[in-house]
Amino acid sequence: MDKKLLIKKAFEAREKAYVPYSGYHVGACVLTGRGKTYTGCNIESASYTPTICAERTAIAKAVSEGERDIKAIAITGDSEWTYPCGVCRQVIREFGKDILVIIAKSQEEYREYTLDELLPNSFGPEDLD
Ligand code: THU
Numbered sequence: 001m002d003k004k005l006l007i008k009k010a011f012e013a014r015e016k017a018y019v020p021y022s023g024y025h026v027g028a029c030v031l032t033g034r035g036k037t038y039t040g041c042n043i044e045s046a047s048y049t050p051t052i053c054a055e056r057t058a059i060a061k062a063v064s065e066g067e068r069d070i071k072a073i074a075i076t077g078d079s080e081w082t083y084p085c086g087v088c089r090q091v092i093r094e095f096g097k098d099i100l101v102i103i104a105k106s107q108e109e110y111r112e113y114t115l116d117e118l119l120p121n122s123f124g125p126e127d128l129d
Contacts, residue, residue: 030072093115
């Protein structure tokens with residue numbers, strides 16, 4: 001897995017963030033089992049609540065292209081370290097507990113977690129079996 005490339009793509013996606021209200025830019029890049037990547041940025045709305053986070057934009061792009069086998073997601077935002085919000089953690093969880101979450105400060109400096117570490121004892125699709 002080319003983590004540095006995923007991070008680079010997340011940084012490029014961050015530049016596309018549409019954030020007229022918060023001014024806070026976030027970019028994400030998903031890697032699938034087939035080796036494909038899908039990027040996303042946050043997109044805000046004048047009525048606020050329809051705002052979508054970068055992570056969910058990237059996941060929606062992957063899944064809507066038929067890619068559910070998500071292996072990793074790299075995230076970068078305007079904080080030194082930008083961690084995914086609770087809603088995004090739950091959405092990532094839908095596609096696996098072992099997904100690697102890369103929180104990137106730069107291509108050289110990043111932290112790695114499994115989704116399970118970021119959202120322990122989670123509720124997921126198996127609970128509805
Ligand atoms: N945001 C993300 O894109 N991802 C997160 O995980 C945290 C928050 C966005 C939503 C909103 O556009 C801005 O950051 C400020 O909350």
